[in-house]
Amino acid sequence: MLDVTVIEDPAAAAVSLDPIRARLLAELAVGPASAAMLAGKVGLPRQKVNYHLKALERHGLVELAGERRKGNVTERLMRATAASYVISPLALAAVQPDPDRFRDQLSARWLLALGARLVRDVGTLITGAAKARKRLATYALDGEVRFASAADRAAFIEELTAGVSALIRKYDAPGTDGGRDHRIVVAVHPTVKATAEPQPAPELDQ
16 A cells, blocks of 8 residues: 555546545555445445445555455455545646746745645656656655744745755756756745644734
8 A cells, every 4th residue: 555646537536535435545544344344434335335435446546455255245355545645736637726827936826836736746757657667766855943033034035045046056957968857846834733723814924
């Protein structure tokens, strides 16, 4: 089972978004189960669960983990193909965000468009690497910082922009034989707190 997989096919995305099927995926991410075992957990007849499982299996979201005999019946034990799923913007290709349409480094919507492109591109790379049975070289930096003031945040972003831009100029080698292009995305945004309570809107800088 993969830790996370990206759904690119629109039909598979639609299947995964069905509430009952999403619940089945969550149950099967915990461990293999049969339709009969799942029926009691989701409150549906076994035949109805089988119908949903077949739909999930057709789109590669669940797979056969094994079989077992129970009386005169052979039960199929199914499992999720991943512990979690991300839907790529490719599933809505005609309306997917395009960060090149407008560029505003201080726009939350532009940051969202960049994030969507990141999901799309990395998902495509993962799919290609899996088909080629090759390892995909990636790197991510994750951290948090508490700014004492809006002025400090602005100064941080200015230094960050200058530093990353200097690194890009230092190592950029356009036209080099055997080189490979890489995309660099650095994001800074308020930390989303893990709470069910509604959060106050962030204050706008004056």
